[in-house]
Amino acid sequence: MIELENVAYSYSGGALFSDISLRLAPGSFHFLTGPSGAGKTTFLKLCYGALLPTAGQVTIFDKDLAALTRDDIAILRRRMGVVHQDCQFLDHLTLSENLALPLIASDRAAEDAQQDLEDLMAWVDLTHRADALPPELSGGERQRAALARGVIMSPDVIIADEPTGNVDWEMSQRLLRLLVELNKMGKTVLVATHDLSLIRAAKSQVQARVLRIASNRVQLAGADL
Amino acid sequence: MSLLWRTDGQAGRVVPPSGFTAHLLVFAAAAMAFLAVFALALSLASGRLAARWGDELAQSATIRIVAPLEQRDAQTEAALRILQTTAGVAFARALDTEEQQALLAPWFGPELDIENLPVPQLIEVIEEDTGFDAAGLRLRLAAEVPGAVLDDHTQWRAPLVEAADRLRLLGGISIVLLAVTMAAVVTLAANAALAANAQVIKVLRLVGATDQFIAQAFVRRFTGRALAGALGGTLLGMVAVLLLPPASDAGGFLTGLGFQGLEWALPLLIPLLAAVVAFGATGWSAKRVLGELA
Numbered sequence: 001m002i003e004l005e006n007v008a009y010s011y012s013g014g015a016l017f018s019d020i021s022l023r024l025a026p027g028s029f030h031f032l033t034g035p036s037g038a039g040k041t042t043f044l045k046l047c048y049g050a051l052l053p054t055a056g057q058v059t060i061f062d063k064d065l066a067a068l069t070r071d072d073i074a075i076l077r078r079r080m081g082v083v084h085q086d087c088q089f090l091d092h093l094t095l096s097e098n099l100a101l102p103l104i105a106s107d108r109a110a111e112d113a114q115q116d117l118e119d120l121m122a123w124v125d126l127t128h129r130a131d132a133l134p135p136e137l138s139g140g141e142r143q144r145a146a147l148a149r150g151v152i153m154s155p156d157v158i159i160a161d162e163p164t165g166n167v168d169w170e171m172s173q174r175l176l177r178l179l180v181e182l183n184k185m186g187k188t189v190l191v192a193t194h195d196l197s198l199i200r201a202a203k204s205q206v207q208a209r210v211l212r213i214a215s216n217r218v219q220l221a222g223a224d225l
Numbered sequence: 226m227s228l229l230w231r232t233d234g235q236a237g238r239v240v241p242p243s244g245f246t247a248h249l250l251v252f253a254a255a256a257m258a259f260l261a262v263f264a265l266a267l268s269l270a271s272g273r274l275a276a277r278w279g280d281e282l283a284q285s286a287t288i289r290i291v292a293p294l295e296q297r298d299a300q301t302e303a304a305l306r307i308l309q310t311t312a313g314v315a316f317a318r319a320l321d322t323e324e325q326q327a328l329l330a331p332w333f334g335p336e337l338d339i340e341n342l343p344v345p346q347l348i349e350v351i352e353e354d355t356g357f358d359a360a361g362l363r364l365r366l367a368a369e370v371p372g373a374v375l376d377d378h379t380q381w382r383a384p385l386v387e388a389a390d391r392l393r394l395l396g397g398i399s400i401v402l403l404a405v406t407m408a409a410v411v412t413l414a415a416n417a418a419l420a421a422n423a424q425v426i427k428v429l430r431l432v433g434a435t436d437q438f439i440a441q442a443f444v445r446r447f448t449g450r451a452l453a454g455a456l457g458g459t460l461l462g463m464v465a466v467l468l469l470p471p472a473s474d475a476g477g478f479l480t481g482l483g484f485q486g487l488e489w490a491l492p493l494l495i496p497l498l499a500a501v502v503a504f505g506a507t508g509w510s511a512k513r514v515l516g517e518l519a
Contacts, residue, residue: 050430050431070435070436070515070519071435071436071437074430074433074434074435074436075433075435077430077431077432077433078433082431082432084431088424088427088428088431089428090239090241090425090428091241092241092242093238093239097238101239101428101429101432102432102433104239105239105429105432105433105434105435105438106433107438149432153433
């Protein structure tokens with residue numbers, strides 16, 4: 001589904017990753033952990049095509065990213081739900097309009113997916129906030145909304161960057177349950193987090209593998225987690 | 226292009242409203258369109274003037290018989306005989322005393338007794354569509370009617386027609402310059418809007434929007450504004466032209482600045498031109514900025 005082969009990534013300041021080979025199998029659940037600044041967000045961006053590797057090959061849905069145009073990657077991204085820590089909404093649109101953005105961007109009329117939209121808002125318990133503007137939402141509401149937007153296209157892969165970074169423990173457990181639910185529906189899930197307690201909590205609900213960024217490499221973490 | 230004409234307006238809404246900038250663009254489009262209406266009116270009026278001067282003077286010529294009084298009638302008769310046998314001359318006649326007096330009246334008054342003055346006799350010559358050989362006629366007149374001077378109006382007509390043609394060209398150039406200025410204004414505004422909405426573009430890319438979708442959202446917005454502004458400016462310009470004094474001989478060219486008949490439909494092309502210019506300028510700008518933001 002997502003495959004990295006001998007991938008390296010360098011900023012102008014130096015190498016961030018080198019020689020990473022990894023495969024995220026369909027239906028798998030992965031956590032990505034590591035200290036702040038280790039490159040978790042950059043790694044995720046490589047996984048959803050927002051960045052191209054400086055060496056090696058990234059393959060998404062059997063397509064080599066280097067051979068694709070920007071528009072090809074955008075179309076590919078419709079099969080991936082991306083959830084950012086800072087959520088990234090359009091502040092002039094209501095919550096329901098923001099949730100429908102992937103539909104609009106893929107030239108599908110939001111009206112045709114009205115029922116899906118309502119179901120999703122109920123799933124993340126935000127029906128009552130449908131007409132609110134993003135700045136009016138709490139941190140937890142924004143995170144749940146970002147997750148709902150990430151899955152409205154029924155993607156095959158969910159990639160979440162610190163989805164529980166700005167919420168309390170109870171809300172982070174709630175978000176985790178939603179991610180686990182998606183994984184049980186067959187979605188591939190990759191979650192970057194520095195919150196080890198979240199990973200421990202997840203292990204009781206789902207068979208998750210943990211990847212750790214250390215020394216410019218991404219390695220499978222051991223039992224110490 | 227299809228997205229531009231979608232009726233649901235979903236795509237256009239992804240670009241946040243930009244208030245003051247939007248009003249400036251609408252105002253600029255309106256001002257350009259207003260000026261373009263006048264440039265068009267100038268161009269059309271100049272064209273009409275050139276055509277009129279050309280038509281009125283091109284098909285006629287004048288022969289002056291400058292001779293002593295006792296020879297004038299004989300030379301006039303001789304000139305008329307030559308004209309009757311000249312190919313390309315449809316009609317020729319000598320102006321009578323009253324007509325010549327009327328021509329001189331603005332300078333000497335209606336009481337002038339030209340019978341006893343050595344005023345040249347004028348012969349009006351009307352040409353056929355094919356025209357006549359002016360050089361050949363001059364040679365024949367010189368040989369048989371020594372006092373005859375042929376004036377085929379070329380020396381009058383050419384500079385007048387040229388001046389009118391230049392005015393028409395200036396009107397056309399003005400319209401082109403206004404269109405280019407419009408393109409520059411829209412490009413600047415679109416660049417500013419795209420740069421200011423880098424975050425919006427980032428979000429749209431995150432949710433799978435293609436460059437074409439993003440560009441069209443901006444193109445739609447700017448084309449709509451340019452069209453609205455230009456439509457308003459054009460209508461105001463047409464009203465202003467309508468309120469100009471009507472054409473009259475006394476007013477000459479200045480009162481002839483306006484549209485006639487079907488010409489009134491031409492200014493309505495200005496908003497369409499503005500929309501096309503805005504469409505192209507925003508599309509080009511979006512393509513460039515989206516490439517830079519990649």
